[in-house]
Amino acid sequence: MNHTIFHISPHNFTCLGILLDKIQLIAFLLLGTIGVSQTIIKKGEDHSYRGYVSSHVFSEDPSGYMKSFEIGIKWTTFMGEPVENYSFSWEANDRFKARVDGKAVTILKYELDKYPDLVKELEEVKPSRADVVLYGKAKGGSASVKPGSLPNEPRLFEQNGGSVKRAGQSYRVYNLLATFVYEVSDNNLLFGTSGKQTAGSIVGGSPNWNNFIQWRDKQTYLGGISSVADYHVLNYSKTKYNNLSAAEKENADRRFKNIYKLVDELEVRASLKTLEWGYQLESIAREYLKREKKKEKEEEEKESEKDEDDFWSDEDTVNGDDSDFWDSDGEHQKATDDDFWSSDRLEVDVIAPRNGSTSQTNVIDFAAKYNIQSNGFTGVVLYNGIEQQLLPSNGQFRGKLVLKAGPNNIRFQIRHGETVLNEQQVVVNYSGKPVKLRSTLTWNGHADIDLHLTHPNNGHCNYGNKNTGLAVLDVDNTQAYGPENISVEHMISGEYTISVVNYSNTPGIKATVYIFLDERLHTTKDIYFDHQREVVVERINH
Known part of the structure; x- marks a missing residue:
């Protein structure tokens, strides 16, 4: 790709980030003998x-x-x-x-x-x-x-x-x-x-x-x-x-x-x-903190009881009823503590979009918060035949979704490996017009992968030319997982070529392209980036 040196675009920042990453890699390799x-x-x-x-x-x-x-x-x-x-x-x-x-x-x-x-x-x-x-x-x-x-x-x-x-x-x-x-x-x-x-x-x-x-x-x-x-x-x-x-x-x-x-x-x-590591280290840390907090609470209660004993020590108790009363209260407190600390289940709430809502745009924000954060957890959305991973950030999984015209059934899952720990469902309606051709790109790692489409009148739709008059790049992602999406509302006769480019040159990335014709999933293609930079995914003749 040819970029103007003096034009600072989001991809220029990405390129600078890649350069810095490579400088760090060079420093690591030079110091590798350590x-x-x-x-x-x-x-x-x-x-x-x-x-x-x-x-x-x-x-x-x-x-x-x-x-x-x-x-x-x-x-x-x-x-x-x-x-x-x-x-x-x-x-x-x-x-x-x-x-x-x-x-x-x-x-x-x-x-x-x-x-x-x-x-x-x-x-x-x-x-x-x-x-x-x-x-x-x-x-x-x-x-x-x-x-x-x-x-x-x-x-x-x-x-x-x-x-x-x-x-x-x-x-x-x-x-x-x-x-x-x-x-x-x-x-x-x-x-x-x-x-x-x-x-x-x-x-x-x-x-x-x-x-x-x-x-x-x-x-x-x-x-x-x-x-x-x-x-x-x-x-x-x-x-x-x-x-x-x-x-x-x-x-x-x-x-x-x-x-x-x-x-x-x-x-x-x-x-x-x-x-x-899965859930092991987090589970140990959670249990340790729970016990430490409970132990601290018990010590505070003992100090409080000691102060009360000192206060009442000059008085004679009438009978055993007083001790029964205080013992009963202590048992009640212990049971409450146990109930409190046992509530460490995974809880998930989809905060955007709201179930049953209607969107005026085909690209929407998705966010779901969860109460137990773990490096072993993965957030995944499944909708319209697309499987897309989300970025975790501060107790939320966030990303963007590309909608089809009409109702969209969206499932959000938190997974540990292949095990689904929690699943939530929402339905969102997109009030816009259906498109003739739509291509959606996702990938499986931290990288900048670009979606390109060339069409019969020599138009080339990509991040540097987002609207060719015939094709529109709806969303561009430079961080991780996608999506990127190109929509063609009206097709003219000729060949449409869909390709993907490993802009960040990140090895080992698997990209997936979902191609829709008349809002129906036409084909799904997986691309494994080893050394090649650009791959032609599909040619469609209309």
């Missing part, structure tokens, strides 16, 4: 690699509970195909953070010593999900080529300055030098408690060599460390690979298998892409 160890793994028999890579955990864990982790790697081949096997272990910090009733709290381990059951519960905590990114350098043997020629896979070779002569012919010598990235997903890892290594129970096999290690340009080095940022990738994206013919797939797999065979050693580092 917390991220590098492991050199030599090639073994049958082109296998075995080793362990450890790393300290920094901002990847908002709870601060994981101090470091180690992943064991075993890459082998079976009948010519890649086979993966991993182990995972981690060490805990002496504290953790959690959000309880909207407030951030830090719990120190020693504070739990007075409650042995909570200590035991903390010892049983394990990650509910973790995705690990392995990255680094790949080095290999040499290749000799005639002057003026390049070796196969020239992006992966670097001339070492040497030359050799054979049969009177001079050859230049190149050495394999590449960078690589490979994401080990949660599906291929088992998690134990702190200090316990879990391995061998899950053996993963990549479906093909193209989707195994991602080979990247040798030019991308930063202080000798491979950056995880986006740069040239040799592999096909999963979407493009799936669209290849059988012969093209076979050639691609052979190509990347040969690259793997050329490697002699890997310099590997590891970092966390995703880390989730």
